[in-house]
Amino acid sequence: MSDYALFATAPLHLESLLAEELHALGIEQAQETRGGVRFRGTLEEAYRVCLWSRVANRVLLELDSFTADSPEALYRGVQQIDWREHFGIADTFAVQFQSNQSTITHSQYGALKAKDxxxxQFRERDGERPSVDTGWPDVRINVYVQRNRASVSLDLSGDSLHRRGYRRAGGAAPLKENLAAAILLRAGWPAIAREQGSLLDPMCGSGTLLIEGAWIAADIAPGLLREYWGFSGWRQHDPTxxxxxxxxxxxxxxxxxxxxPAIQGYDIDARAIDGARQNVQAAGLDAAIDLHCQSLQQLHPAADLKPGLVIVNPPYGERLGSDSDLPRVYQQLGQTLKQQFAGWQVALFTGNPELTGQLQLRSLxxxxxxxxxxxxxxxHYQVDKQHDISPRxxxxxxxxxxxxxxxxxxxxxxxxxRKQLSRWLARENIHCYRLYDADMPEYALAIDVFEGDQRRVHVxxxxxxxxxxxxxxxxxxxxALGVILDSLQIDEQQLFFKVRQRQKGTAQYEKLAEQRHFYPVTENGCRFWVNFEDYLDTGxxxxxxxxxxxxxxxxxxxxxxxxxxxxxTATVYAAHGGARSTTTIDMSxxxxxxxxxxxxxxxxxxSEHRFIQRDCLEWLQQAVTAPQYDLIFLDPPSFSTSKRMQTNLDIQRDHIWLIRQCMKRLRKGGVLLFSTNLRNFKLDETALGALEITDIHRQTLPRDFERNPKIHHCWEFRHRHKSVLSLKQVDN
Known part of the structure; x- marks a missing residue:
């Protein structure tokens, strides 16, 4: 059987979940990457992913890749592929085109050039041409250009795999089916279902979570109801x-x-329940899912219902009415969960994460x-007394x-x-420091002390x-919290606690609350406002x-x-140190x-201090006639996918481009200071060999962070003197 290069696309942040799913389907070489999972597989394995993947959007069979730094190069590259191997003049086709950080930026123009x-090719060989059908073509061609490198594929799925075929009615903001499945998989529903634990959605809307939950528990292939596939009209399709x-x-x-197991859905909106019943019937689950029109206040599970998973996507504001009180809804949900669902697990999916504090449950x-x-x-929550939290x-x-x-x-x-650091803190006049960083494995905490008008501790x-x-x-x-309060002689109002997950993208900058309490602190003669409540980090x-x-x-x-x-904060130091001018750029x-x-x-x-609100990647791509600088500080996130950005950032992948762009703006004799907190980051010194590079990691590691030497990596870059560069080139 032939072996194909395949790529399964995934929704943002679900690449790792898709890779796990493909491994479970027997595809051992599945490799997670940006936007999906690459793998090599037989036609049978490609079909199996189309039929069984609950997470993927599309399954692409890669045909060729080539440089496409101009429309003409794209045209030539697409023509290199023998399209008669895949479809004929009597068939219809369509082209989907996307580009990222490439010369060709207009998707419609790129699709038109590939279509031409x-x-x-058909007209030159056969004197006739196939027709285009953008709705339901026999063959759908996918062209993706990343940094002027084009990848051309056949879309075996034909239409997005999230369209399962059972949705007859939708609510005000229905979840996509593959997102609903991903939520259930992240919540551990397969294991709960194997133990015959129940599934209950108290705000079920159109019933998508319940249907996907039933299909997971019953081992029903998510593609079983689909009537249209991208491979059906492909010449190499094997119907048998x-x-x-x-x-x-x-x-x-x-x-x-x-x-x-038992699966039940509830909603206060009778129209939502009617719509859910239509979808449940279309999914073939009439006898499997119980639906009821009922409010949160009235909700309680039957005595014989085995505890399992409460899955909930609280409704959008328009479903509640313009004068609704969303905090009150979350508060009522929390009360109902604690009063009626002891012993259950809860997974809550929300676009209003700041409101989860109203539940008064601590997320795991x-x-x-x-x-x-x-x-x-x-x-994710566990409902029991151990997971009640105080208003703090x-x-x-x-x-x-x-x-x-x-x-x-x-x-x-x-x-x-405290004793070991005390003399150093006094000598260096340090008022904000890390006291403890998971020194004992039993207590995996980071404890930062901020001395100001009063001591505050960020845990x-x-x-x-x-x-x-x-x-x-x-x-x-x-x-640990009791020890901190007692040892540092503070009360609970001076302690601020958060859970730190492994961060991706701009997650460390995301808002957690809306308290807007700022406190002044001092460092090396500079003063800063810090915020302990609203974000994961303090500023x-x-x-x-x-x-x-x-x-x-x-x-x-x-x-x-x-x-x-x-x-x-770096701008404050530069200005305090006597900078002639400062320019501060951030998208936020x-x-x-x-x-x-x-x-x-x-x-x-x-006025010498300028502030520019802009995507830094976009700003760096502007003309090289942009202002020049004597000192540049580059401390980007490890990975960023903000919807306001024109492109995504992966610092390991993109650091060479970033550094080179910065060096174009650095005057001779100037310094670029580059820092990253990506733990396993590797600087590509070979690709940057034309620059003078100095590793200053050790010099910039404070004593209170010595237990965690990979807290950041740091280098200085300077332009090499021409004579030094010439000698190096001669040596090479």
Missing amino acids: AVVD LWQKLYAEAQQRREQGLARL RRHSLYNGPIECKLF GYPRPLTPAEFTDNARMLANRLQKN QEYAPPRSVDSAKARQRLRE LFLDHRLVRARLGELAAGGDFLNLFAYTG KTYLDWARRNLELNDLNG
Whole structure:
């Protein structure tokens, strides 16, 4: 059997879940990448992914790749493919075109150029041409150009795989079917279903979560109802093989429906329940899913219902009415869960993550997902008394009388760390520092102390792995919080607690709350506003203390550029160090305003300090006649996919381009200081060999972060002297 190069596309942030799914389907070489999963497989494996993937959007069979740095190059490359191997003049086709960071930016023009190449090839060979059908073509061609490199594929799925074929009615904002399936998979529903745990949605809307949950539990292939496939009109399609896989899926469906656990849906809107019934019937699940029109206040599970998973996507505002009180809805949901669903797990998917505090339940973990263009969060909870939280947002700390031996060991460690750091802190005049960073594996916390008008302590818990018992982790956290309050002699109003997950993209900058409480702190004579409640980080990266000091030393008399500036703390240091001018660039108006306030706090209000709200990647692509700088600070996120950006950023992939673009704006004799907190980052010094590179990681690692030497990586770049470069070229 032939082996094909294949690519399954995935919604944003679901690439890893799709890779896991393909591994479970027996595809061992599935490799997660940006936008999906690459794999090599037989035609049978390609068909199996089309039929069985619950997460993928499309399955593409790659035909060729080539340089497409102009419309003419795209045309020539598409013409190199023998299209008669794939379809004939009696067939219809369509072209889907996308580009990213490439010369060809107009998708319709790119699609037209690729279409012309296909049509002209048929006309030259056969004197006739196939017709275009953008709706339901026999063959759909996919062209994707990334940095002027084109990949041409056949779309075997034909239409997005999220269209299962059962949706007859939709609510105000229905979830896509593959997103609903991903939510259930992230929530651990397959394992719960195997134990015959129940599935219940108290705000079920059009019933998508319930249907996808039933199909997962009953082992029903998500492509079983689809009537249109992209491979059906393909000349290399094997109908016999496809029918074999389809018949196998039909048999598995019949067997699976006999072992379904209880699945129930509720909604206060009778029209939503009517729509859900239509969809459930179309999905063939009339006897499997119970639907009821009922409010949250009235909701309670039947006594014989086995605890399992409550899955909920709280409704959008328009479904509640223009004068609705969303916080009250979340509050009522939390009350109902705690009063009626003890022992159940809960997965809550929301586009309003700041409202989850109204539940007064502590999430065990969370995932970032997108519902169309809306960035959302999936929160996971366990309903029991151990997971109640106080209005302050963290579990009740233990009192000293309740401390275990381990808790007393933690207290001793905090006391030891304070003693070891005390002379250094006094000598260096440091008021904000890291006291503890997961020194003891039992207590995986980062503890930062901020001295100001009063001591405030910012505590972040590193989310424990799934292998750790959640109740035990909860108890240890309560111990740790009690120890912190007692050892540092603060009350609960001075302690701020968050859970720190592994971050992707701009997640560390995302808003968690809306308290808007800012506090002034001092560092090396500079003053900053910090915020302990509204974001994961405070606005001041303590590990960059020496990086900022280095910038202050280098800035005197020069023009300073701060890219991906965040709250502008580096700009404050540069201005404080005597920079002639500063330019601060960030895409976020919130952070630029914060940066302005930081400069104003230091009486730095002059017109020589410019603020630009813009995508830094876009700004760096502007003409090289842009202003030149003597000192540039480049501290980008490791990965960024903000919807306001024109493109995405992967710092490992893109650092060479970023650094080169910055060097175009750096004057001779100037310094580019580049920093990244990507733990496993590798600088490609070979590709940057024309530059003078100095690794300053060790010099910029503060004493209070020595336990975590990979907290950041840092280099300085300078233009090489021409004579030095010439000698190097001669040597090479």
